[in-house]
Amino acid sequence: MRTLDWAVLGITLLSIVLYGLYKSKGTSSLKGYLLADRKMRWFTVALAIMATQASAVTFTSTPGQAYTDGMRFVQFYFGLPIAMVILSITAVPIFHKLGVYTAYEYLEHRFDAKTRTLTSFIFLVQRGLGVGISIYAPSLVLAVMFGWDIRITSSIIGGLVIIYTTTGGVKAVNWTDVQQMLIILFGMTAAFVVTILLLPNGVGLVDALRVAGGLGKLNAVDFSFDFENRYNFWSGLIGGLFVALAYFGTDQSQVQRYLTGASITQSRLGLLFNGLAKVPMQFFILLLGAMVFAFYQFERPPLFFNPVELEKVKTGAYSEQFKAVEQQYAAATERKQAAVKDYLIAKDTGDEGQVESAKNRLNAASQEAETIRSQGIEIIKANDPGADSNDTNYIFLSFVMRYLPAGLVGLVFACIFAASMSSTSGELSALATCSVVDVYRRHVRRGKEEKHYVGVSRGAMALWGVYAVFFAQYASRLGSLVEAVNILGSLFYGTMLAIFLIAFYVKWIGGTATFWSAIVGEAVVLCCFFFTGIPWL
Structure with missing residues (x-):
């Protein structure tokens, strides 16, 4: 990065911390x-919810996913607006009227202490491991792009978050979330505009959309009812609904955001705005990835986007073989570029037969280039069997560093840092709140003065932050455990959601029955995970 980029990045990060402290x-x-004195207005609640949910992975991986797989991932969020309506009707008024600090505190009112403790424990295990990944994932990507040690990037992200979360608590978290979300939206919008401006002369947004659509990248909605298809309208509407209900209704990192609302109405408006804005935001981020894909149909992309793995193979024993494949890939890319131009000319004529013929040639040329790229990836794996052969996370940032102007590169990286900080701060505040309210104050030291619990909360916030940084720095050494952390949501969210659904809607079931049902249900889930081939990711 250039001097201006470092200045933009540094000033942005410093402003986030200072704003949080202020x-x-x-x-x-x-x-x-x-709970920020329960004085937050709906727009603060809404942006805090969105910022906590939108981790750095959203802005690094999602454009890359559109580049490789198209825009169908947006369907995953189709059930979210319905979930926001359901939670606004049920959870919000109940939580507000009881004046609870955590969602699990309500379970003792509805059931008993053991059900509350069980659910709190499940949350602490799941989110406690997840917060480490929230720092690890972007730290790894940024470390690769900057050429830094991952301990530096994870310490920067974690250290900055610890400063303002420990000092200011949830009030600082919510207000910095608002600032971070505005920075992210501005930065990604600027990146989108510049991407369109970087297209060759005579090629505009409409042409880029035509190319992306012709190569199957604008596949935003699929109404086919296919159990083998992970992303379609029905899986997003039904599966996405239950995922959103579990996440926003039972996960303290989200519940805490709308518990800060000044009233039931303010919290409801915050949730409903999130329901309205989330799908368009994800669509826009995916569209940005599709436009990066369209850009690379006129410019030759690197054969592999991860610069570290690329450097390894170029200096390794397979360098000559890889160089030969790169030359083949360059030739195939030129043929594809010619096919793209023919396709756009055919589209301008309006002749359906000519368009179909040009589209077939374009897809054939694209498939040829992808086949050669696959050969290159196999060489990378042969050179280093432990190499990460998936470069999706690096596509967008590689494009940013190679083509975006000075200043904007720093702003985009500031967006990545801000997204990581916003999701991490929300998780730290939730973990600290649950640790103090549901465990320490309930079971360890009851009846102490409020000043004591505030001090313990600050300590818990700092300890969870240090733990998250430590986990991020050593996660790469844990091997398969990192993959295990990624499936924790599917292992535990079902049990948590079932407990809350019974609490809200099945009034004749008591605490003991719910507690043991949750134990048995979770045991069945874990048995299915360990002893069957059911996919959990």
Whole structure:
């Protein structure tokens, strides 16, 4: 990166921390520290919810996913708006009227202490491991792109978050989430505009959409009812609905965001706005990836986007073989570029037969290039059997560093840091709140003065932050455990959602029955995971 980029990145990160510290003034009570005194307006609640949900992976991997697989991933969120309506009707008024600090506190009102403790424990295990990945995933990508040690990137992200979350609590978290979300939206919009401007002379947005559509990247909606298809309208509507209900209704990292609302109405409006805005936001990010794909139909892309693995193979024993494949890939790319131009000319004529013929030639040329690229990836794996052969996470950032102008590169990387910080801060505040309210105050030290619990909350926030940084720095050494962390949501969210659905809708079932049903249900889930071939990712 250039000097201007470093300046933009540094100023942005510093402003986030200072803004968080400024907004946290006057935070001294437990309600102020953990719930921002319940004074947040709906727009603050909404942006805090969106920022906590939108991790750095959203802005690094999602454009790359559109590049490789098209825009069908957007269907995963089709059930989310319905979930927001359901939660606005059920969870929000119940939580507000009881004045709870955590979602699990409500379970003791509805059931008993053991059900509350069980659900809290499940959350702490799942989210406790997940917060490490929230730092690890972007730290790894940024470390590769910058050429830094992952300990540096993870320490920067974690250290900055610890400063303002520990000092200001949830009030600082929510206000910095708002600032971070605005930075992210501005940065990604600027990147989209510049991507269109970088297209060759005579090629505009409409032409880019035609090319992306002709090569199957604008496949946003698929109404086919196919159990083998992970992303279609029905899986997004039904599966996405239950995932959203579990995440926004039972996960304290999200529940805490709307518990800070000044009233039931403010919390409801925050959730409903998230329901309205989330799908368009994901669509836009995927469309950005599709436009990067369209750009690379006129420019030769690298055979592999991960610069570290690329350098390894070029300096390794397979360098000559890889060089030969690169030359083949360059020739195939030129043939594909010619096919793209023919396709656009055919589209301008409006002759359906000519368009279909040109489209077939374009897809054949694209398939040829992909086949050669696959050969190159096999050489990378042969050179280093432990190499990461999936470069999806690096596609967008590679494009940013190679083509975007000075200043904007720094802003995009600031977006990545901001996204990681916003999701991490939300998780840290939720973990600290659950640890103090549901465990420490409930079972360890009851009846202490409020000042004591505020101090313990600050300590819990800092300890969870240090743990997250430590986990991120050593996650690469844990091998398959990293993959296991990624499936924790599917292993535990079902049990948590079932407990809350019974609490909300099945009033005749009591705490003991719910507790043991949750134990048995979770045991069945774990048995299926360990002893069957059911996919969990």
